[in-house]
Amino acid sequence: MLEADLVKTGITGFDDILLGGIPRGNVILVEGGIGTGKTTLGVEFVYRGASQFGEPGIIVLFEVSPEKVSRDALRFGWDLAALERQGRLKIVFTTREVLRQELQQADSVLLEEAAKIGARRMFVDGVGRLFGDGNATNESRSAFHVLTEGLQRESLTAVLAVEASSYDDKHRANSMPEESIADTVIRLRMEDSQRAVLRSLEVVKSRGQAYQMGRHTLQILDGNGLRVYRRVQALTQPRDTAATYDPSERISSGIPGLDELVNGGYFVGSTTVVAGISGVGKSVMGIQYIAEGARRGERCIMLSLDERVPQIIRNARSIGVDLQKEIDRGLIHLEYDSPQEIEVDVHFDQIERKVKEFKPTRVVIDSLSTYASTLGTLGRIFRDFFNALTALMKEQKVTTVYNHENPEMLGMATMMGQFAMSSLVDNIILLNWAEIGDTFRLGMTVAKMRANPVNRVTHECEVIDGKGMRVLARELRLLGPQKPFSSFAGLVSRAPERRSFDAPNIREPNTGTIEENIG
Amino acid sequence: MPKTIDDKHEPERIRRLLLDAPLIQNACAADLLVFLFRHPHTLLTNEQLAAFVGYSMKEVAKALDLFSDAGLLERAIQRSSHAARMYSLVLEGPQGKGLKLLLNEACTRQGRQHILAALAPPQPEKAAEVHLRLLKRA
Numbered sequence: 001m002l003e004a005d006l007v008k009t010g011i012t013g014f015d016d017i018l019l020g021g022i023p024r025g026n027v028i029l030v031e032g033g034i035g036t037g038k039t040t041l042g043v044e045f046v047y048r049g050a051s052q053f054g055e056p057g058i059i060v061l062f063e064v065s066p067e068k069v070s071r072d073a074l075r076f077g078w079d080l081a082a083l084e085r086q087g088r089l090k091i092v093f094t095t096r097e098v099l100r101q102e103l104q105q106a107d108s109v110l111l112e113e114a115a116k117i118g119a120r121r122m123f124v125d126g127v128g129r130l131f132g133d134g135n136a137t138n139e140s141r142s143a144f145h146v147l148t149e150g151l152q153r154e155s156l157t158a159v160l161a162v163e164a165s166s167y168d169d170k171h172r173a174n175s176m177p178e179e180s181i182a183d184t185v186i187r188l189r190m191e192d193s194q195r196a197v198l199r200s201l202e203v204v205k206s207r208g209q210a211y212q213m214g215r216h217t218l219q220i221l222d223g224n225g226l227r228v229y230r231r232v233q234a235l236t237q238p239r240d241t242a243a244t245y246d247p248s249e250r251i252s253s254g255i256p257g258l259d260e261l262v263n264g265g266y267f268v269g270s271t272t273v274v275a276g277i278s279g280v281g282k283s284v285m286g287i288q289y290i291a292e293g294a295r296r297g298e299r300c301i302m303l304s305l306d307e308r309v310p311q312i313i314r315n316a317r318s319i320g321v322d323l324q325k326e327i328d329r330g331l332i333h334l335e336y337d338s339p340q341e342i343e344v345d346v347h348f349d350q351i352e353r354k355v356k357e358f359k360p361t362r363v364v365i366d367s368l369s370t371y372a373s374t375l376g377t378l379g380r381i382f383r384d385f386f387n388a389l390t391a392l393m394k395e396q397k398v399t400t401v402y403n404h405e406n407p408e409m410l411g412m413a414t415m416m417g418q419f420a421m422s423s424l425v426d427n428i429i430l431l432n433w434a435e436i437g438d439t440f441r442l443g444m445t446v447a448k449m450r451a452n453p454v455n456r457v458t459h460e461c462e463v464i465d466g467k468g469m470r471v472l473a474r475e476l477r478l479l480g481p482q483k484p485f486s487s488f489a490g491l492v493s494r495a496p497e498r499r500s501f502d503a504p505n506i507r508e509p510n511t512g513t514i515e516e517n518i519g
Numbered sequence: 520m521p522k523t524i525d526d527k528h529e530p531e532r533i534r535r536l537l538l539d540a541p542l543i544q545n546a547c548a549a550d551l552l553v554f555l556f557r558h559p560h561t562l563l564t565n566e567q568l569a570a571f572v573g574y575s576m577k578e579v580a581k582a583l584d585l586f587s588d589a590g591l592l593e594r595a596i597q598r599s600s601h602a603a604r605m606y607s608l609v610l611e612g613p614q615g616k617g618l619k620l621l622l623n624e625a626c627t628r629q630g631r632q633h634i635l636a637a638l639a640p641p642q643p644e645k646a647a648e649v650h651l652r653l654l655k656r657a
Contacts, residue, residue: 067557084559085611094562098603102562109595109605110562 010048013228032188042123057121217345229345254292257471276431539617
């Protein structure tokens with residue numbers, strides 16, 4: 001009888017994909033081309049079993065010498081020789097011809113060797129040609145069947161690696177007979193991504209269990225071994241916990257005057273996009289947002305793809321915010337990740353782990369447009385990534401502000417078309433320059449505020465050295481010839497015209513002179 | 520190229536290592552032991568083993584018997600229904616004493632050359648030829 005328990009592979013991230021492990025006794029076929037990580041996967045499976053789970057194992061090699069496998073394993077910190085000395089591992093060198101003959105025997109010497117050390121796991125590297133060159137002959141099918149029976153008889157959970165030539169996605173018309181006989185089929189790939197090449201892992205089938213479908217990112221890391229990153233689209237659990245907390249609770253934006261425009265602040269767990277062209281003050285808003293959180297004793301994260309941490313700290317200092325002090329207090333975490341060749345699953349995993357570990361209430365992502373230029377907006381990668389990110393933040397009750405560099409006139413169209421993210425976004429704040437006379441003046445428009453009344457009036461803002469950004473009162477007792485924004489029409493479309501009629505009666509964020517407002 | 524001090528002393532060092540490993544009396548024994556050192560658990564037929572090391576089956580069988588008698592090698596009992604046998608090298612213990620250093624040397628090309636040279640029977644004709652060539656150069 002098969003045991004009902006799951007065998008943990010011990011490979012980082014892989015057991016999560018397998019929802020705990022692989023049913024004991026399963027015959028696991030690992031298919032893949034050269035360099036995809038088949039041998040590393042098989043060796044790690046046996047190594048982790050012997051070293052972490054008290055399950056001795058046996059590794060069967062054909063072309064590669066055990067000496068080289070042991071040497072390569074040391075690169076990952078796996079001392080196979082030590083396990084062999086302790087009788088927890090045996091590496092057997094043989095030929096396919098011998099193995100094939102062995103399989104025909106009821107008293108297989110190989111399986112006897114496995115039994116001697118009480119092996120529970122086995123890895124056979126390169127079994128492909130053992131069963132023919134991928135032709136679905138009766139002979140290869142029955143040879144594989146005999147092998148699986150032998151493994152089952154010895155209660156071994158075995159990983160069998162199959163060479164690529166037989167399993168090329170593009171060239172094979174039918175599935176191999178081994179695939180239908182094997183209980184679990186794992187496919188490893190090297191995939192082109194622009195000029196980079198990324199490894200992926202897919203569980204094609206696995207009898208007796210549920211698992212996360214799709215291609216997950218696979219990395220081979222020195223000093224660690226394999227690491228599997230769940231693809232961002234695959235959810236570990238339904239992310240609907242956002243509804244379990246008070247959705248009417250609000251959080252301050254940190255920008256004087258803005259909270260009044262957004263009815264008292266952003267909703268907790270909401271998603272806000274601040275859109276505007278380069279240099280308009282999006283990052284300043286982000287810095288003020290996390291600084292306000294820290295001031296209230298909340299933990300905050302700012303993730304930047306555009307500026308490195310020292311640069312962010314310097315920028316903050318220029319608007320009178322000492323981020324270093326808050327970092328030292330453990331309230332703010334700044335992180336920079338290079339946008340070059342981002343592996344989206346890996347990147348998302350890092351964000352997820354950081355969010356769960358640091359438990360912030362506020363997060364700033366700077367910027368969405370850099371993600372878009374790196375991941376591309378064609379296909380689903382960017383949208384799926386953004387979808388997963390917003391779901392994660394809501395699940396963790398994080399109120400998130402995403403900066404979005406957006407060169408277009410009204411600042412909304414790409415969010416609905418090219419980026420297709422508007423439905424995921426709760427609030428949209430547009431920052432625009434308005435050219436009035438010979439001066440560019442900064443305008444802020446709350447274009448969308450989900451579940452809130454919004455007047456979509458463009459308000460003037462200023463960013464002052466040592467002070468930061470503030471939203472100015474619409475009606476100002478101005479000193480000098482400058483007219484307030486309420487005197488103009490067409491500010492957002494950047495064609496302001498002086499209007500002769502009175503401004504509509506709207507709620508004002510501030511009153512007073514500019515000096516009073518920024519003072 | 521002038522030889523370094525280490526190069527000059529290498530043959531002597533190898534000779535001393537071989538004195539500690541009396542089981543290695545010829546090239547076949549040396550190469551077979553290196554193969555088993557690299558493949559400590561081997562499941563092969565006699566023909567395959569001979570082919571891997573590149574010696575006749577007779578020479579290989581003789582060396583295997585020697586290793587087995589010395590307790591350096593464990594062999595599964597040959598069964599009529601199985602063409603292959605399991606060979607396991609046992610270096611831990613007194614029988615492996617002195618062998619590891621030699622085997623580590625033998626794993627490099629230069630080390631193997633030194634060992635094979637030290638194991639080769641003396642060839643007086645060749646030695647005389649070398650002597651003559653050196654005299655001519657001088």
